[in-house]
Amino acid sequence: MKLQLSTWPEIESYLERSRCIVVPIGSTEQHGPTGMIGTDALCPEIVADGMAEQRELLIGPTLSVGMAQHHLAFPGSISLRPSTLIRVVVDVVESLAGHGFEQIFFLNGHGGNIATVQAAFAEFWARSSFARRDSGLNLQLHNWFQGRRVGRLSRELFGDDEGSHATPSEISLVLSAYAEAARTVALQPERPPSGPIRDARDFRRRHPDGRMGARSELASVEHGRRICEAAVADALDALG
Template sequence: MQLNQASWPEVEAYLKKSKGIIIPIGSVEQHGPNGLLGTDAICPEVIAKEAGDEAGFLVGPTFSVGSAQHHLGFTGSITLRPTTMIAALNDWIDSLHRHGFKRIFFLNGHGGNITTIDAAFVESYAAWSLDGEACPYKLKQTSWWMFDEVAQVCKELFPEGDGSHATASEVAVTYYAYPEAVKDVVMTPKTAPEGRFTDAADYRKKFPDGRIGSDPSQATPEKGKRIVEVAKKALIREVEAYFAS
């Protein structure tokens, strides 16, 4: 069930059965020469949708722009300052709590979001602590690639060149979601170098085509479908346990 496609009476009826909701959260940033700018939002969105459709969970709108300042050297990338993102996340959390949600599960698609999401959670809990009240809801985040079985299938599909940014696995998931967007691009070197970075200028200098450690030319819709099937099952298991806690 998609919040964006439900009426308010339908959401009210859902809350009589469950107090839990999944929020896909990602980023709009470059993903190399053949990766979509929306990759980090598309991946959790498609996985959450398929899990919600199968298991009956409510899936909220995607929080699609995240913390991606280091990608601003590449055209089309958009970022929020960490303080802005924390404030926006707390507005989302407060809105959902007002309606009666007590288990809010953020399915993340961007590694650069993790620390900011955690900070937003601390900010949310702190308001209750400072008021001397027990917080009536719980917040959780998991990145889709962190499920053990997902990591295993990605390693099986891409034993070499999955990398750490513009990965073959995430590009494959987006190609499964949008097969019309598949791009055939020759990349040099075939597998990008690994390394660390600071700001946008440093990133662009060290990784001129945007990739880090990856060869996303290996990505296909068929491989993406397999990853989504595994991730969907893992997410259902994780969310069922969390909503029941």
């Protein structure tokens, strides 16, 4: 069940049965010459859809722009400042809490969001603490790419070629739902360098084609289907 495709009476009825909502959160940023710019938002959407196929869950709208300032030297990337993303997450939480949601499960597809979303949770808890009240909320952040099953499968399929950005795992997951988006591009070097993440110009100098240690060309639809199955199982376990 998707919030965006529901009416308000349907959401009111859902709240009589469940107080849980899954909110996909990702980023709009370059993913090398073969990965779609929307990869980090599409991945949690795909996993959330898989979760809803197995359990009655309400899926919220995807927060598709995240903290991606280090990719801004690549055309098409869009970023929020950390302080802006904190305010966005807090406002989303307060909006949902006001309707009666008690378990808000952020399903994340972008490593750059982790610290900021955790800071947003801390901001929300601080507001409750200073107001001397119990928020009554269970806020969770689950990074699909860090799940136990996903990690094991990625190591099996790609080993050290997984890298850390524009990875064959995330590109495969997107291809499992958007097979027509597959690109065939000669990538050089075969395995690009890894390195620190600083500002946008520094990132572009270190990683000219946008990849970080990843052999993106190893991605496939079949790998993506297996990764999706693993990611859904990990996320349902985390949801509890």
